[in-house]
Amino acid sequence: xxxSLFNLLIFPGFLFxxxxxxxxxFVDRKLYARMQNRIGPPWFQxxxxxxxxxxxxxxxxxxxxxxxxxxxxVFALTAVVTAFFYIxxxxxxxxxxxxxxxxxxxxxxxxxxLAFFLAGWHSTSLFAMIxxxxxxxxxxxxxxxxxxxxxxxxxxxxxxxxxxMTVFYQVHPAYAGFNIIGFIVALIAIQGKLERVPFDxxxxxxxxxxxxxxxxSGRLLAMFRMAIxxxxxxxxxxxxxxxxxxxxxxxxxxxxxxxxxxxxxxxALLALLRTVLARLRIEQMTIFCxxxxxxxxxxxxxxxxxxxxxx
Amino acid sequence: xxxxxxxxxxxxxxxxxDTERISVPRARRVFLEVPYAQFRQVLEHVVxxxxxxxxxxxxxxxxxxxxxFIYHVAHADGTVISLETRVPKAAPVLQTITDIFPDGVxxxxxxxxxxxxxxxxxxxxxxxxxxxxxxxxxYPLRKDWKVGMLDGVK
Amino acid sequence: MANIKIPIGPQxxxxxxxxxxxxxxxxxxxxxxxxxxGYNHRGIEKACEERTYIxxxxxxxxxxxxxxxxxxxxxxxxxxxxxxxxxxxxxxYIRTIVSELERxxxxxxxxxxxxxxxxxxxxxxxxxxxREVVMDTLAALTGNRVNxxxxxxxxxxxxxxxxxxxGLLKTMDVLEERTKYYIEVASQEMTLIKRLSxxxxxxxxxxxxxxxxxxxxxxxxxDADVRRDDPYLAYKDIEFKVITDTHNDVFxxxxxxxxxxxxxxxxxxxxxxxxxxxxxxxxxxxxxPAGEALSRYEAPRGEDVHYVKANxxxxxxxxxxRAPTLANLQSVAKMMENNRLADVPIIIAAIDPCFSCTDxxxxxxxxxxxxxxxLSWQALHAQSLEWYRKQGVDFADxxxxxxxxxxx
Numbered sequence: 001x002x003x004s005l006f007n008l009l010i011f012p013g014f015l016f017x018x019x020x021x022x023x024x025x026f027v028d029r030k031l032y033a034r035m036q037n038r039i040g041p042p043w044f045q046x047x048x049x050x051x052x053x054x055x056x057x058x059x060x061x062x063x064x065x066x067x068x069x070x071x072x073x074v075f076a077l078t079a080v081v082t083a084f085f086y087i088x089x090x091x092x093x094x095x096x097x098x099x100x101x102x103x104x105x106x107x108x109x110x111x112x113x114l115a116f117f118l119a120g121w122h123s124t125s126l127f128a129m130i131x132x133x134x135x136x137x138x139x140x141x142x143x144x145x146x147x148x149x150x151x152x153x154x155x156x157x158x159x160x161x162x163x164x165m166t167v168f169y170q171v172h173p174a175y176a177g178f179n180i181i182g183f184i185v186a187l188i189a190i191q192g193k194l195e196r197v198p199f200d201x202x203x204x205x206x207x208x209x210x211x212x213x214x215x216x217s218g219r220l221l222a223m224f225r226m227a228i229x230x231x232x233x234x235x236x237x238x239x240x241x242x243x244x245x246x247x248x249x250x251x252x253x254x255x256x257x258x259x260x261x262x263x264x265x266x267x268a269l270l271a272l273l274r275t276v277l278a279r280l281r282i283e284q285m286t287i288f289c290x291x292x293x294x295x296x297x298x299x300x301x302x303x304x305x306x307x308x309x310x311x
Numbered sequence: 312x313x314x315x316x317x318x319x320x321x322x323x324x325x326x327x328x329d330t331e332r333i334s335v336p337r338a339r340r341v342f343l344e345v346p347y348a349q350f351r352q353v354l355e356h357v358v359x360x361x362x363x364x365x366x367x368x369x370x371x372x373x374x375x376x377x378x379x380f381i382y383h384v385a386h387a388d389g390t391v392i393s394l395e396t397r398v399p400k401a402a403p404v405l406q407t408i409t410d411i412f413p414d415g416v417x418x419x420x421x422x423x424x425x426x427x428x429x430x431x432x433x434x435x436x437x438x439x440x441x442x443x444x445x446x447x448x449x450y451p452l453r454k455d456w457k458v459g460m461l462d463g464v465k
Numbered sequence: 466m467a468n469i470k471i472p473i474g475p476q477x478x479x480x481x482x483x484x485x486x487x488x489x490x491x492x493x494x495x496x497x498x499x500x501x502x503g504y505n506h507r508g509i510e511k512a513c514e515e516r517t518y519i520x521x522x523x524x525x526x527x528x529x530x531x532x533x534x535x536x537x538x539x540x541x542x543x544x545x546x547x548x549x550x551x552x553x554x555x556x557x558y559i560r561t562i563v564s565e566l567e568r569x570x571x572x573x574x575x576x577x578x579x580x581x582x583x584x585x586x587x588x589x590x591x592x593x594x595x596r597e598v599v600m601d602t603l604a605a606l607t608g609n610r611v612n613x614x615x616x617x618x619x620x621x622x623x624x625x626x627x628x629x630x631x632g633l634l635k636t637m638d639v640l641e642e643r644t645k646y647y648i649e650v651a652s653q654e655m656t657l658i659k660r661l662s663x664x665x666x667x668x669x670x671x672x673x674x675x676x677x678x679x680x681x682x683x684x685x686x687x688d689a690d691v692r693r694d695d696p697y698l699a700y701k702d703i704e705f706k707v708i709t710d711t712h713n714d715v716f717x718x719x720x721x722x723x724x725x726x727x728x729x730x731x732x733x734x735x736x737x738x739x740x741x742x743x744x745x746x747x748x749x750x751x752x753x754p755a756g757e758a759l760s761r762y763e764a765p766r767g768e769d770v771h772y773v774k775a776n777x778x779x780x781x782x783x784x785x786x787r788a789p790t791l792a793n794l795q796s797v798a799k800m801m802e803n804n805r806l807a808d809v810p811i812i813i814a815a816i817d818p819c820f821s822c823t824d825x826x827x828x829x830x831x832x833x834x835x836x837x838x839x840l841s842w843q844a845l846h847a848q849s850l851e852w853y854r855k856q857g858v859d860f861a862d863x864x865x866x867x868x869x870x871x872x873x
Contacts, residue, residue, distance in 0.1 A: 035587070036587050036590035036591070037590055037594055039858065042857070126471050127471070130471070197584050197585075197586075198656050200584060201807070204807065205478045206478055206479040206582045206584070206810040207806055207810055208471075208806070209478055275587050276654075277585070277654075277656045278580070278583045278584055278588075278654070278657045278659075278660050279583055279584025279656075279660070280656060281493075281660065281805055281807040281808070283493070283805070284660075336546070336758070337546065339695055342757065364673065365676060367759075367761065367768070367770045367787065368770050368772070368785065370772045372774065372782075372783050381772065385761075387689060387694065388694060389695030390695075391761070393757075393772075412676065413674055413675055413676075413795065414675045414792060414795040416795065417502075417795065418791075437499070437500065437502075438503075440506040441503060441506065451508060451511050452510065
């Protein structure tokens, strides 16, 4: 009981995740800055930002639905933290595991996006509503390729459980190499999920101010920011567990180091993507996702279907 | 290639203008004065006949008894004809030239707001450059206008 | 989805200055646009009538922070024409050098802003870093990063030394190399091309009809450039190409500006090679004789027009300023047609709008002057480094590293 609580709240639960999320935000911002020839923030900047934001007054627009407006940040935060418990991190087994948890994780990772949509919609401000509809439009574009990309390795492993998948790839490490297309698709889709350049269309500041979060301030915005930071870590962990299933057998200490390293690599790749690209328009984004990313994911599925028959 | 002196000669002959009132202070600059009754005719000839196709701007001046307007029109070769005309300040009514130069809208709106000219035929739209709610009858570019005149006016 | 009306401005992250665009949307597609200008009206024209010529010159220089030299030179040209002043050739060359440097920093600034508007912040950071090189050069030559204050009636206030001219040539080499890199990026980076091509279309006919000037017009193949058509300063002595483009869209406007950067580098080299020796100023009268003059100037954003009427006193009878943005704004509504909300910022940005130029001034209140102190550029630079060091950021190392990398 006490151990469970410790796991949920402290390690590897909420507290660890928050700190890890903020640390990864720092890594992302620092890399982004260095690649742009800037100095970048000091290591404590994300922490300072969070504390400062949390101390600010929160303003709820008169016309907004106060219950939904307050609920959505909590909802988004809870969903991403929950998803984390089903992902195998430094051992072959996650904290909680059952057959089909892969689907649950992906579902839980969809929830924050829905929370962003509802938050924007219930803000009843023009910019937030446009941001909200864009969030949803974008969701339909990247979610299907992400699903297919993550399901393909599962198909090869013959299980819907993330923990069993890692066990499978632990036994057959070379098979992970077949999933390279899926890995790329997943990276692109995650960039969309995290609403970062080139897919930061829902919060494109030069067009629609703050997008979904235009009306948010203070603690509620801090919570959203935290949810996004944690979402980045959770998504990176998911990709690491599914596509980079190495180094699980070396004990917890080495396992942890390798896990952090994998997350760092994925965060660095995501930072690189947003450095070298310009923001797309929403219709360019959906066209790109349906015409390029989705067929690539389908191809991965097809390859793994054939492979699972052959091997 | 048209040049300033040729334009001067042609305009003087065609419209019977006094050559004293047409000056060419330097290469590529022509200043001429026409009565308002003749203005439209001369402008049309400058634009269509002499091919001065670019409206640089319209300058408005307060000359006490009258308001003067200078239409600066440029040729592609760099020559600029400054066509000056004046209307009495008591009834400062102008015809719009936006049918010839659609981009003249903002320049004409400036004349309306800052000098109190009335431009007939000016397309509807937002005022420029003064704010909504600027008091009526206050025209900042008129010589008798002082900032103090805004005090106590709603 | 029904039509919705969204306000862009007067306060909006995409606009660096207050102007209001009200855009009616159907989904993401623009139906119509309504513009409201004048938020920056400061009454400069009226203020010029109440000031002596030399005071007015400094005021006119402050019409705009980016093309300040354009306005002051344009104004000064008109006044000098009225007074019949023969400005020494060396002064004209120095004015031309500053004017081309100003074009460089303005175009690099634009490139960065354009990058930012389409969410490509990396381009912003890179081009603004290089713009900093131009700004430092301007500061070294004139004493100021903006509002250079180099002009005076009858010439310029500072001469340029031999060493400075040599330094200028080295700077041009660095900038040329960087600009070539941007041209490469602009012609290869797919998301950039996707976001710029076909956006903000302005046909050649519309550009002529709506009187588009500067790079906005030239990108629609309007072959007009005051520097060539109506030469002023030292432009008749040097060779350059007027860059035009037939893309008619934002991509074309980008190409024109980047192309003009390359021309400006070559112009500076020619100017440095040809600059004559001699005095840099002649004495100008305080009272200008009666007369009128119209002066045109190719500012970075297009044709700048100043009309000055003198009445024989030390104050102007009338000063009329027409900034390039006012001429280009009429085209914006046309460019918006059939575009999407996402393109609004870049379309507005693509004319390189300068609203404070457009609106000009009404009234100036003198703030109380604080402690007066004279600081050299080096001292000021050192002070800024020191200030940041106290905040825990050390720019000295980085500056040294950057200059090594950029070989300045």
